[in-house]
Amino acid sequence: MSNHSKVIEDYIMITRQALRNAGALLLILAPEALFARSNSVTAGLSMSYDINDREYEEVSDDLAIDGVTVARIAEDDTYSRVVVRPLVSLVSKSKVDQFGLHAAPAVKYDLEDSDTDVDALFALSGWRAISKRWMVRSSDTFIRSDHYTSGTDQAADGEENSPELSPDAGRKRFWRNTFNVDSEHIYGREQKVILGFDYVVLRNDDSGENSYNDYDMYQFAVKNEHRFNTYWGTKADLKVVRGEFDNDDRLTAAAEPDPSSVDPSGDLMEYHADVILINRSFRPNNISLSYNYIGTTYDETSRNDGDIHQSRLTWQRDFLKRLSAGLGAGISYEKTEEQKANWGGNGIAEILYAMERSSFRLSVEKRYDVDNFSGTEERGFIDVWDASLGFGHQLFEDVKVDAKVTYLYEDRQDRAANASDDDATTLEEYNKNYFITGVGLYYSFRQDYSAGINYTFTRLNSERIGEDYDDHRLLLTISWETEVFNW
Template sequence: MITRQALRNAGALLLILAPEALFARSNSVTAGLSMSYDYNDREYEAVSDDLTIDGVTAARIAEEDDTYSRVVVRPLIYLVSKSKLDQFGLRAAPAVRYDLEDSDTDVDALFALSGWRFITKSWMVKSSDTFVRSDHNTTGTEEAADGEENSTPELSPDAGRKRFWRNTFNIASDHIYGRDQKAILGFDYVVLRNDDSGESSYNDYDMYQFAVKNDYRFNAYWDTKADLKVVRGEFDNNDRLTAAAEPDPSLVDSSGDLMEYHADAILTNRFFRPNNISLSYNYIGTAYDETSRNDGDIHQSRLTWQRDFLERLSARLGAGVSYEKTEEQKANWGGNGIAEILYTMERSSFRLSVEKRYDVDNFSGTEERGFIDVWDASLGFGHQLLEDVKIDAKVTYLYEDRQDRAANTSADDATALEEYNKNYFITGVGLHYSFWQDYSAGINYTFTRLNSERIGEDYDDHRLLLTISWETEVLNW
């Protein structure tokens, strides 16, 4: 006779085995190991301590030159488990950095969790969490837990090789309610903390972002996309207050907490295929808690034409009107636009892009806040030299017009803004070689030059990265 306990045990076992019985899972474990030589040399333009401009002593004095030479060993393990209804991923890639200059050792980290699950056929929930400890500003910015781009703000390269840790958590709900029709609710939480303290270190902050997105297709010719975001930023400048070079610590903004509001909408017409015409609108609003910063609004509209001329050639051309208004300042009317060409061949690719736009910079880790008037031009090229050898190169010119609280002004004076520009020239080249199926080697060189109207910020930066790595799937069931 079947007892109640046996039934309970059978029921528990059925609950455990049901997912495996109903939905076959695929599991894999990938392991790897890499060794790198990371060399970085930064030279600042020399300035005099008593340099004056218009009778005011410069508040910003150049940093000391910095030479960075490390050997890096990084193991990797990547676990993926998936079925028709869900997927789970775990990536762990810690690293040990040995300083050849100071005979010192640092430990880096890259840990990522990601997963998604279909609740119904049209409703999916996904989440990810990525933890990074590093001393390079781009580490972990483009690499999300599941290999997709995440929403983590890129840190400024101006601070140099400063150690930090950052954790990015994301959760989102995707609901498909029709053909090419989708609604997304999302939340991001980003924490940035310094391992280094001092005036030139990154600003600690907590960033909370709530997002709503909607894609809707009216018919075969018309579709629209809308994106709304509300961002809360909470900053901690205590370390910078302690190490501030200014004679009066009150000149360093002790808070900087803010709200950001973003709205994007685009209407696209595909009636004249292969010509696509779109009209877009972008709004950015910033409201600071403290009076030491100036609130502001940006409105941008753009009409864009896009066409695929051939299977391998596409072009985009757009232009529009921009309006920027910062509190206690005159309004600025201007233009925005984009011109882009992308050409791909069997073994090569070529991309040329020039864009003019307004943007906002509040989460790059520096004390700089507010709106930016940007010119961004880039030229990229990639070529497959041999079956296992490829080369890529890129040249970027970035011009930024900025406004920030002027040096030697009271933190309560929100009307005294300093206008200045920054010019970045960045060029990079890389050579990559794959061999023995699971092995690869690469060499990458990047040169960055900054010319700034602010005293003591100009620098030349050279980075050389040599890497050899092994990565293979070790288990699959």
């Protein structure tokens, strides 16, 4: 098939998916025609040059574990593409509802292989006030790409409910659709309850052992905020998550398929509970006591079920209009099936300082978390240290710069790759260290135009053989965006 035919076929597939999403969302949130409406259409175009170079640490050919020679998990990758992305957005709103449509497909030309790919970003969102105290919201976001994090320009309404994908797979193509609907009822001053449902679908466009792990994720959530009086309040967030995984592509793509090396199912249930008690008696100090529970049960006995309990006492204060700080500490308990229980601590320390033209943020957090939906074969609980330093400065009226440094340390335990059938629940303990730094320079000119250059460096050091890498990404973008119609 020629590149031109493939581009047309990809575009048709993406368009059909977007139309299906639009139809489903319109049935939930059809704009109310009886009220006076304000409508606007925005159009734009951007051109980017995306360079990405990843180098994996060399692995000795004679290195062996249990008599088996270790092979490199992934090959070095050099990525160089020119991206053209048109943009169209429609917003229609009245006093009782709002509806939005955002479309930003993209054509990518590979300078290394002289190949063409089609990316997509289609987002629908809307809300309607059923009464003064009752509101219904919904959104649907479809993304097709080879690079995604929540911090990129590809993030859209509704995507904040999607798990962030692991960067370890590299520039692997995928598509993901995120559907969300929730109902919010306000029953008093600073008192409300929200019922929500999320459905996330992740699929690969690349096959192979290093591609993302296909899954369907269903999430039901109940949230409540309640203000008892001037001083006391609570917040509660309860979630039940169902994950269904498909590993057939990994078995098919392997040179010598070995079903025992791939989890036959991986299907699971997650249970989350977050409860916070807030006290405002000592203003400008705010004191809160929180409890967090995470439980995971797997359908297959080859995975180990587990529970996490975390409590934390947190203090927050606004010292000045521009300076705020927070400090918290607590106890954590983690128990994985057939393993010893782990007692430990958790905590957070953060400071935010905002000046007229600059901002500064420092944060350090220790916590337990769970990783089941990052798109990799890794599953289970993580003991995390997360430290970040961010800085932004408005150099001139139209020029700004930002920079960020992040260090992420993860203690993980996962099913051992060489475990026998009689000992399938044996866990391998290992750690991963991420060092990420990025800097960006942005320039706005002639009202509707902007340009930017962004560089990101990521280094992974892992105790697992063959996973270490250095990743360099440079992104240059120039874009135009303006409102073309308003009625």
